[in-house]
Amino acid sequence: MTLRPRYRSGSPAVAYLFIAPALVAIGIFFVVPIVAAFMMSFTDFDIYALGSLTFVRFVALENYLRALDAPLFWQAIRNTFYFVLVGGPLSVAVSLGIALMVNSRLARFKSFFRTIYFLPVVTSLVAVAIVWRYVYHPRAGLLNYVLSFFGVSPVDWLGNPDMAMPAIILLAVWKNFGYNMLIFIAGLQNIQDDLYDAARIDGAGVWKQFLNVTVPMLAPTTVFIVVITVIGYFQLFAEPYVMTQGGPLNSTLSLVMLMYEQGFRWWSMGYAASIAFLLFLIILVFTAIQIFLRRRALV
Amino acid sequence: MRDDRVTIRFWAFGNEGENVQALIPEFERDNPGIHVMTQQIPWTAAHEKLLTGFAGDATPDVCQLGNTWIPEFAVLNALEPLGTYVTIAGESGLPDFFSGVVKMNVIDSTLYGIPWYVDTRVLYYRKDILGDAGFSRPPRTWAEMLRMCQVIKTRAKSRGILRYPIFLPTNEWVPVIILGVQAGGHFLKDGNTRGNFSGKEFTRAFSFLTSMYRDEYSPTGMSLITNLYNSFADGLICMYITGPWNIGEFRHRIPPALQDAWMTAPLPSLDDQIPGASLPLGTSLVIFRASKHKSEAWTFIRFLTARQQMVNFYRITGNLPPRQSAWTDSSLRANVYMRAFYDQLQRVDPLPLIPEWEQVVIRLQQYVELAATGTKTVDETLHEFDREVDRMLEKRRWIVEQHRAGP
Numbered sequence: 001m002t003l004r005p006r007y008r009s010g011s012p013a014v015a016y017l018f019i020a021p022a023l024v025a026i027g028i029f030f031v032v033p034i035v036a037a038f039m040m041s042f043t044d045f046d047i048y049a050l051g052s053l054t055f056v057r058f059v060a061l062e063n064y065l066r067a068l069d070a071p072l073f074w075q076a077i078r079n080t081f082y083f084v085l086v087g088g089p090l091s092v093a094v095s096l097g098i099a100l101m102v103n104s105r106l107a108r109f110k111s112f113f114r115t116i117y118f119l120p121v122v123t124s125l126v127a128v129a130i131v132w133r134y135v136y137h138p139r140a141g142l143l144n145y146v147l148s149f150f151g152v153s154p155v156d157w158l159g160n161p162d163m164a165m166p167a168i169i170l171l172a173v174w175k176n177f178g179y180n181m182l183i184f185i186a187g188l189q190n191i192q193d194d195l196y197d198a199a200r201i202d203g204a205g206v207w208k209q210f211l212n213v214t215v216p217m218l219a220p221t222t223v224f225i226v227v228i229t230v231i232g233y234f235q236l237f238a239e240p241y242v243m244t245q246g247g248p249l250n251s252t253l254s255l256v257m258l259m260y261e262q263g264f265r266w267w268s269m270g271y272a273a274s275i276a277f278l279l280f281l282i283i284l285v286f287t288a289i290q291i292f293l294r295r296r297a298l299v
Numbered sequence: 300m301r302d303d304r305v306t307i308r309f310w311a312f313g314n315e316g317e318n319v320q321a322l323i324p325e326f327e328r329d330n331p332g333i334h335v336m337t338q339q340i341p342w343t344a345a346h347e348k349l350l351t352g353f354a355g356d357a358t359p360d361v362c363q364l365g366n367t368w369i370p371e372f373a374v375l376n377a378l379e380p381l382g383t384y385v386t387i388a389g390e391s392g393l394p395d396f397f398s399g400v401v402k403m404n405v406i407d408s409t410l411y412g413i414p415w416y417v418d419t420r421v422l423y424y425r426k427d428i429l430g431d432a433g434f435s436r437p438p439r440t441w442a443e444m445l446r447m448c449q450v451i452k453t454r455a456k457s458r459g460i461l462r463y464p465i466f467l468p469t470n471e472w473v474p475v476i477i478l479g480v481q482a483g484g485h486f487l488k489d490g491n492t493r494g495n496f497s498g499k500e501f502t503r504a505f506s507f508l509t510s511m512y513r514d515e516y517s518p519t520g521m522s523l524i525t526n527l528y529n530s531f532a533d534g535l536i537c538m539y540i541t542g543p544w545n546i547g548e549f550r551h552r553i554p555p556a557l558q559d560a561w562m563t564a565p566l567p568s569l570d571d572q573i574p575g576a577s578l579p580l581g582t583s584l585v586i587f588r589a590s591k592h593k594s595e596a597w598t599f600i601r602f603l604t605a606r607q608q609m610v611n612f613y614r615i616t617g618n619l620p621p622r623q624s625a626w627t628d629s630s631l632r633a634n635v636y637m638r639a640f641y642d643q644l645q646r647v648d649p650l651p652l653i654p655e656w657e658q659v660v661i662r663l664q665q666y667v668e669l670a671a672t673g674t675k676t677v678d679e680t681l682h683e684f685d686r687e688v689d690r691m692l693e694k695r696r697w698i699v700e701q702h703r704a705g706p
Binding site: 264266 | 343346347350351353354371374375376470525654658694695697698
């Protein structure tokens with residue numbers, strides 16, 4: 001008679017046991033709130049409901065329809081897409097550019113520069129915002145001072161509805177590029193040197209090497225970064241919250257800011273929850289498109 | 300040493316939160332059994348903090364509350380009614396306080412807050428420009444104001460100067476609500492459950508306001524006035540409706556040569572009752588119902604709202620005292636710009652006391668912008684706004700109806 005071990009290796013029960021703590025935490029802190037918010041998005045939970053739960057009504061899809069009918073919602077959609085479509089590619093390009101420079105054979109003090117460029121990522125945004133408000137100051141600001149050398153007259157960066165979003169994009173790119181830069185550097189270091197050697201022997205210049213070796217070899221990294229960046233950028237909140245409060249004239253009001261205002265300023269929690277799920281849908285669609293494009297490119 | 304004092308938690312906002320701390324040592328000396336723990340919160344986060352505090356059962360004992368927020372917290376049943384405390388203190392009602400301001404604290408005949416400081420709006424004007432146009436005193440009625448605007452505008456045009464007689468910002472709800480209050484203030488109807496902005500009173504106020512933009516007596520859009528104080532000093536604008544904090548700003552920012560050229564006056568009136576009504580804004584002190592130290596909290600509120608402390612607080616912050624007797628103090632009498640505020644506070648009319656009010660006026664701002672640029676007629680604009688207000692008040696309507704139908 002052979003003794004059978006109680007659990008064979010490969011038994012799912014053991015695996016579940018190991019991941020149980022994580023599952024419990026995810027269940028309590030993610031799944032439950034998400035389900036609760038989803039249910040809330042079909043109710044008119046508001047300030048009156050906070051006072052007494054007898055004032056909650058089931059409203060089916062009304063919150064969603066109201067959002068789709070509200071000009072402010074569409075304004076927030078436009079602002080958010082502006083930020084994602086301009087800020088996203090810019091952020092990825094800057095990260096890649098800096099990663100290439102830092103990773104270059106010619107570069108010295110590599111770890112020093114890596115640290116410097118990563119500093120904005122780990123600095124508190126609130127502290128950063130105070131400094132950037134000075135940078136953007138219409139009279140005393142550094143940016144206008146520098147521009148004045150080129151004959152550009154002073155710009156009211158955060159006060160002008162046309163300039164506020166570009167100003168927010170610049171801040172966001174500066175604040176976040178360091179993170180993507182690190183991932184790009186890791187990707188670059190994974191490319192074997194003999195590929196470049198072979199390309200050089202074939203007579204490829206720096207630009208051709210970049211196009212035919214670096215870009216294809218970095219493709220998986222790039223897809224990852226683009227997906228992560230787009231998801232992150234769709235959730236634009238902290239930058240306008242600390243810099244402009246969504247103004248001037250709602251020109252920097254993002255979807256998450258709108259949701260926050262509706263939820264925590266006016267306490268229209270049901271409505272705010274419906275905006276959250278609309279944003280979730282948008283992000284889901286965009287991520288799916290990116291992954292689909294990537295798969296097709298591979299075939 | 301064991302500290303057996305009772306600790307009361309006090310939330311105060313922004314500048315007031317910082318400055319009130321100077322008054323507390325005296326209170327703690329007079330009341331050795333009470334310790335006040337002040338938490339300072341920025342104004343921009345105050346409302347969220349209070350609501351989440353309520354949702355999380357973590358409200359303070361005493362708090363300052365913008366008086367337009369009181370209806371909201373009364374609906375939540377979060378505030379302690381203060382009527383009996385006031386009676387026990389030997390005061391029947393609050394006779395020394397400006398009555399319009401007290402009304403903002405009374406909801407369904409229950410008193411929820413004691414006014415701590417007041418904020419109302421008056422007219423700031425350029426004496427020299429008005430004088431140059433042949434007017435020796437500020438306008439007392441809006442009809443008079445129109446005539447002044449006409450003269451000032453024509454004179455400026457003939458000299459080739461770009462000048463706007465008055466500045467009524469399209470991104471502020473204050474001017475339009477002031478005019479609405481003066482026209483009778485029937486903003487809402489059916490027990491504050493439906494918009495009445497297309498009613499004849501508000502239509503009159505709104506038409507008047509939009510005519511000021513149409514005749515270019517006030518600039519539309521915000522891009523022209525990048526700096527209010529420079530524009531006022533340059534004579535680009537000559538009159539402006541604003542609050543007490545701008546006395547200090549005008550003193551600092553307007554060049555010394557022009558310091559004798561500006562003055563404050565009570566608001567002009569839409570009818571013949573002088574002065575015209577203004578708004579009883581300001582901040583009150585409240586006790587939260589969940590507080591375990593209500594009597595100590597009340598002692599603290601009585602201390603802060605006593606005449607002497609109001610005067611002290613005015614000296615530190617420039618915030619106006621809601622007690623009439625405080626205005627006899629030399630520090631207030633010495634300030635010539637304060638006269639207009641004292642006169643104005645005699646006539647301030649309360650606003651609708653519903654939780655949705657702030658949302659309503661913020662939306663109204665955008666309709667002012669629409670009408671100012673002339674994209675829509677007054678009637679169209681106001682009917683559309685009423686429909687939107689009706690949507691905002693739908694929940695309130697339902698609750699009121701339930702109460703009627705209920706037991």
